[in-house]
Amino acid sequence: MVMGSLRLEADLVVIGGGPGGYVAALRAADLGRDVTLIDERDQLGGVCLLEGCIPSKTLINAVELATAAKDAKRLGVTFDSLKIDPVKLRGHTDKTVKILSRGVSQLVKARGIDVIRARARFTGPRSITLEGGEVSGIDFRDCIIATGSRPRTLPWSDGSGVWTSREALVLPDTAPATLVVVGGGYIGLELGLVYAGLGSQVTVVEFDQRLLGGADPDLVEIMVKRVRKQLHAIQTDSKVVGVERSGDGFVLSIERGGELETLETERVLVSVGRVPNTDALGLDSAGIETDAMGCIPVDAQCRSEVRNIFAIGDVTAGPMLAHKASREGKVAAEAAAGHASAFDNRAIPAVVFTDPEIAWVGITEQEALAQGRAVKVGKFPLRALGRARTLGRTEGLVKVLADAETELVLGVGMVGPWVSEMIAEGSLALEMGATLEDLLVTIHPHPTISEAIMEAAEMAAGAGVHLPR
Ligand code: FAD
Numbered sequence: 001m002v003m004g005s006l007r008l009e010a011d012l013v014v015i016g017g018g019p020g021g022y023v024a025a026l027r028a029a030d031l032g033r034d035v036t037l038i039d040e041r042d043q044l045g046g047v048c049l050l051e052g053c054i055p056s057k058t059l060i061n062a063v064e065l066a067t068a069a070k071d072a073k074r075l076g077v078t079f080d081s082l083k084i085d086p087v088k089l090r091g092h093t094d095k096t097v098k099i100l101s102r103g104v105s106q107l108v109k110a111r112g113i114d115v116i117r118a119r120a121r122f123t124g125p126r127s128i129t130l131e132g133g134e135v136s137g138i139d140f141r142d143c144i145i146a147t148g149s150r151p152r153t154l155p156w157s158d159g160s161g162v163w164t165s166r167e168a169l170v171l172p173d174t175a176p177a178t179l180v181v182v183g184g185g186y187i188g189l190e191l192g193l194v195y196a197g198l199g200s201q202v203t204v205v206e207f208d209q210r211l212l213g214g215a216d217p218d219l220v221e222i223m224v225k226r227v228r229k230q231l232h233a234i235q236t237d238s239k240v241v242g243v244e245r246s247g248d249g250f251v252l253s254i255e256r257g258g259e260l261e262t263l264e265t266e267r268v269l270v271s272v273g274r275v276p277n278t279d280a281l282g283l284d285s286a287g288i289e290t291d292a293m294g295c296i297p298v299d300a301q302c303r304s305e306v307r308n309i310f311a312i313g314d315v316t317a318g319p320m321l322a323h324k325a326s327r328e329g330k331v332a333a334e335a336a337a338g339h340a341s342a343f344d345n346r347a348i349p350a351v352v353f354t355d356p357e358i359a360w361v362g363i364t365e366q367e368a369l370a371q372g373r374a375v376k377v378g379k380f381p382l383r384a385l386g387r388a389r390t391l392g393r394t395e396g397l398v399k400v401l402a403d404a405e406t407e408l409v410l411g412v413g414m415v416g417p418w419v420s421e422m423i424a425e426g427s428l429a430l431e432m433g434a435t436l437e438d439l440l441v442t443i444h445p446h447p448t449i450s451e452a453i454m455e456a457a458e459m460a461a462g463a464g465v466h467l468p469r
Helices: 021-030 046-051 053-075 086-110 186-197 217-227 322-336 365-371 386-391 423-431 436-441 451-460
Strands: 006-015 035-039 114-117 119-124 127-131 135-145 149-151 178-182 201-205 233-235 238-246 249-256 259-265 267-270 274-276 309-311 350-352 357-362 375-381 397-403 409-416
Touching: 006 021, 021 035, 021 086, 021 135, 021 322, 046 053, 046 086, 053 086, 053 186, 086 114, 135 322, 178 186, 178 249, 178 259, 186 201, 186 267, 186 350, 201 259, 217 357, 217 397, 217 409, 249 267, 309 322, 357 423, 365 375, 365 397, 365 409, 375 451, 386 451, 397 436, 397 451, 409 423, 409 436, 409 451, 436 451
Parallel strands: 006 035, 006 135, 035 114, 135 309, 178 201, 178 267, 201 233
Antiparallel strands: 119 127, 127 135, 149 274, 238 249, 249 259, 350 357, 357 409, 375 397, 397 409
């Protein structure tokens, strides 16, 4: 690594240019702070923009378009010689990423934020060294750590040539004939479905008894019923314990029901979670201790135990999601500027971009049950909804959970087409302290899938009209 000789002084340093870091930098600059943004990559945008949310959703969109076109036969619409060209799709994905990253750079530049391309490491609570650029170090007043996360690897997967999501997102010219996805979380499922759409025979191997453990089983079941048709196999209760190269492919050893099985495949994608990038940051020099998961403990203002150092996004506890990182970025920037901001959000929505999509916010039904919480639950199946019928997409369900006594909305869950676009209504309901009545008297446009939220609220309140009593 190159090390420069220039030493700088800075007012506010943000380490990491992802959706946490760059948003914090923009907000802090708008609030009058003199900001220096550091990222080791050539482009700004972090994992989300460069190798996460944006490229994955670009690929998913193309595959879903092709699936919808094939399915349209049922509606009397046929397409001849439908195919996906991976090279063109890769080009479109790269272009999308470049345009968005350039947009971030322009926003940053327009605010006079200094950007330094280098790898940062703490040498004290007010100083960092930098590797890879002209600047050797910075003495700062305040710092926001937003260094994100990286894919978790398994003891057998390190150096074995298996893919993580990073490699899987760079489409090869020809999709592998067979792909085993190790890990049935949202990233594994989303990418598995991309490759299935490109023609690979995809097997998902999951350690747990079911996929997407955090989501309610009734929502997951509806999704699984449909994606089973696209995937070659879903193997739950199975633990991959080893891998060996075999010719151009791999042989996986899998423990299942006390037996050891082998599975041959051309490619393997390991997606078993992510680890926060805190281990190589020299945090001990700054006086910061991480928790057992490697996360930086913070208060409601995203402040660490060292008061002039904040931490946001994937390096802090909670779901590793871009929208959580961005919200925390704004809170930290405002707190660093002396505002009384706090991350006091009631809920963080989660979305799985499978087809159908799954989304939820607030308490899930399984959590309510585990907590022994008295709730009213209203469910509305999409098969009873006009818009779902017009689309020919009737597999789906929306549910609303409310406190049994006050009818305060506690959670909203959904599975179906476009639910990623609908879950924000649930988030707003929770943030505003809405009741079932607020949801059910709100006029929802007809015919839309969003009517299902109103219908589910009616069901929870015992006032539904579109299902038999
Ligand atoms: P990051 O985006 O990880 O950015 C951190 C930046 O810091 C990186 O650019 C890194 O290079 C830089 N950095 C790290 N260490 C240093 C250092 N020492 N010095 C200088 N720079 C450093 N989230 C969603 O909300 N929705 C989705 O649909 C979604 N899809 C995803 C799909 C995939 C395949 C993946 C992998 C992730 C997805 N995520 C999604 C998660 C999302 O990408 C992360 O939660 C988000 O990027 C976290 O933002 P962040 O700002 O904390 O960090």
